[in-house]
Amino acid sequence: MIVLLGIAVLAQLGVVNERGDAGIKNPIYRKSADQVSRAEYVTSFGMYLPKGEFALSAARFLGGLQADAYWLKAAQYISKAFDDPALKTRFLGDLYIAMIDTDPYWSSAAVTAVNAISGVTTQNDQAIQVVDKALKARPEDWRLWYSAMALYLFWPGHKAEAIRFARMGARRPGASVALLDAANTLASEDGNYRLAVDIAKERLQKYGLNSMLGGIAWRDYLEHNSRYLQYQYQGAIDKFHKDKNRFPENLDELVSSGYITNGLAPEPYGLGWIYDSAKGTIISKGLGILDGARMAIIIQTMLHEYSGKYGHMPETLKVLFDNYRFPESEIDGIRYFGNPPKLVPHPVIGNWLYDPNKSPAIELPPDMTMKYIMGVGNKIRDELLMGTVPAFKKPGE
């Protein structure tokens, strides 16, 4: 027994000598070209962490205290001002990775770690490591999926991953509604309406049609489905035009020519498709009403800002848009980010009914208002709940 113990101790001492700093990546002892010396680091921070894989393994009998030590050390790092900010960037992620290595079930700390790393440093790959390890240990914790989603959300070029994590996290028990809502927003912002439709259906299945959240999801489903179909059919028309150098006479010709397979899907709002054979454009009437109502709200707001600035209403809408400038202060109204809005015709009725002497100055017919189109959507939902219409189908079915 003594001989065996002696061999074991010698072997492990050999590990320390051989692996030493190359063991667990202890940030205090990592070597690099601009690394501060070991003595200086211990003096500066006064908290000594054991070195090497052997020492860390020897402390396994302490249980989660190793992870606690890393957690406390990381808290010191965050709060401490570094002479060289690059040191903070380099070590914070390593500390959190070591923490999650020693206690992968500590998901609340992992969530904080991800926020800290992405907030303090630009080392998103380290934050990904932390959340990845935590997810392997506790895939049922929706907060980890949410953290990963948030991380990818603000990481340029990683929107698809953000959507993926949001959808997977939404399936976990107790998941926040914010996950699917975020996925829905991301998909629609990206113009990926097929994905947005799938997400809307997930939300409907999760919340149920007969609930407040389900009502919101149903509204989004109608809108995204309409946009998706509209986009698909417009693409088919464009292809027809490219092949035959003319626009189809009507939508039936598009179907019979094989440019739309599986038949023409009914317009989701039940109001029909509006096809202009001269221009080769197709719009969903319901979507046109919805977009028109939204534009009307924007124009009303711009008119309010204009009249507040100049003391009178513009003679025409063209004057309004030509003279529109970003508000000088936030009190003036809605701020528009990006390019100033452009004057476009109403998607369904074409010309705007503008009368500067009336209030509201922009008038919409009763069947073109937001209230009307919301009512249409709610009516379909009620019919679905009562079972008087078939359940919604996949786009294109």
Add this chain to the structure above:
Amino acid sequence: MNTIRRFFDNVSAIAVNSFREGVRDRILYVFIVFAVAVIALGKVIGWVSVGEDIKVVRDIGLAAMGLFGVMIAVFVGSNLIHKEIEQRTIYTVLARPVGRGEFVLGRYFGLLGLVCTLTAAMAVFFTIYQAILVWAGASGLNEAEGGAISLPLIRVQFLIVYQFVMIVALAVFFSTATTPVLSAVFTFVAYVLGHMVNWIYSFSDMMLEKRTPTFFDHFMSWVLKVFYYLVPNLETFDMRLRAVHGLDISNTEFLLALLYGASYSAMVLLGAYLVMNRRRL
């Protein structure tokens, strides 16, 4: 039937006597006081833990239970049999119709009862203390996972107490074979190595991962593998990481741990009996 009855009578008599003898040792109360202080002062560390108070308190409490429990086992167990031999008091016991195996078993159960009782007392204090902290809203930013008193936490405390079935068996074994100092060192080293077993196993594989492993590498790998199986695998009982977060331990894992502890201890006690049997007294 009479033999079996006499066996149990002898073992229980020695066990009770060992327990009473151990309880009189004042050093144990110092350990208990220190353990309680460490558990209670865990909250101080919790104050600087940025919203993870309860997790830190639980980690410190469970670590203290394990550490002080093994220290009690080491300090009392290391001198258990050797002292009797040195002071010749063992002769008065063995002069009666008491076998050496019964003596060893009796001493074992006595010490085990002592260690388990004291560790269980620590466990009760820890459970009540952290439950009070949770109820008093000491969790800071994050809720105490699993609630104030959860089944995983109770199970893991039971396993911490149960692991001493193996530790005390080793202490008794070393006590029969060596001097008290070496016995204490070996028992403590076995405890530490018991928590490093997974690393020992992976290191034995790493020895062979070189491009051209030498004969020495193969030999060391084999030695470490044997060592892995000899050393008590205390990681089997270590489910603290999960229990602290309120994550449940499966019944299968729990029962297998109990079975492993009992069978390993039986082997070690058999070894102690063989050593004791061969000793010239």
